[in-house]
Amino acid sequence: MKNNYLKFRCLPKRIFIVVLFLVLFASCGNMKKSTYFYEAPDSIYNSSKFENLEDTLHENDLLSISVSSVNREAAAMFNTSNQVGASTTMVSGVLGQASGYLVDKMGNIRFPILGEIEVAGKTKQEVRDYITKALTDQKLLLDPIVDVRLLNFRVSVLGEVLRPNVFTVPSEKISVLEALSLAGDITIYGNKERVSLIREVDGNKILHHLDLTSSEILSSQYFYLKSNDVIYVEPRPSKVAESSVVRPWIPVALSAISLAVITIVNFK
Template identity: 30%
Template structure:
């Protein structure tokens, strides 16, 4: 085989193989920028939203006074009309208008409020007419986030303590695949009834001051494939054909040039 064409063949194959390679600088987290400690905060706010399922616990020294507000949810047998299983805490669903139906108090608008503001509102409604110095805790039972795209284990994840960072979410999903685009991770969040998109670069330390560093319930994290992966998907389809045709072409040219 002619040396020139032999070199051409090996160069062509090398180009195809190298197109699948990913540089180290494309996958190492937090390699750019310094962390601006003055902007880093460990505070995060939980805002109540429609479709949140709330567990509201009210306590006070007067046990009898709080009993009507701490109803238990039980299942009854249709035959004996008796309770089945262990009674569980009653939950309250925030409707499309942001309201929940609280025993005795009626409809209370909690949607759009932070936990602190929601607790303050309930205290205002309860004290002093119904309960003196009530202690209130509100927990979102169905707090979840979704991680989709080029990660090891995409899916929905329930977060029991309502505190999760985007780094935690990626960890739950088994980390990004090597082919995941770390520079342009998409977070979709619902704000005031609208879907809002945020972009975050996991290669930069600015991640720690991003408004989506702390995720909120129902946030969706989407990891796209990087450019090399997209290109290789196209290249892999035609690689075998390309090499075969190149080999045939080289063979023919080699015969013609003898």
């Protein structure tokens, strides 16, 4: 009986040591999966060749076109007409109202005096140059300055993040890491090794998987996002297994183990 008592007294310590060992082992194994750029060396990662690539305009893009000139009164007519409003979610997550020139299904916008202008398939710089030349050639303005911006540059962040949302980016430039930060970052259940990027190119949907634990993303063409990109953070396999099968059985398993330990101690 005394021997059984001593074994019972030593049992919690042994269990504690085993559990501690398992926790330390698991934490070391999961460090890579939980950390951005795990063990990446100090270096220079160049993604500038992709940073300044200007995307072409598409149907349903919302453009802001402002025109200025030495004759302010003459330029004013090009800044007030043919504008439409659209609801948009800003980077703060607040729903706001934006107004501009909406690209129709034919790929055109209606611009004052100049009429319909085909913009789909062109870059903002090409649209800017076209309007500037048209205003100058038709002697509508003297030395016009035209600025074209995309008002509905937006990205969607879904999956295992703190605040999934659609974010409109006024600066028209955002990286995948900045987009994740706007969504509150990846949760502890998110799989940083498998983040999906969905992008539309020439009417086709492209799916690409990103590994955010690798420093290669810093020099990737997918580091900077394009308008209408969708980021989806997959859950870790452990979470899926835990929620679907394992988790409901954990209390039962613990009870069975406790009962077995008590039985062994009392009857050995």
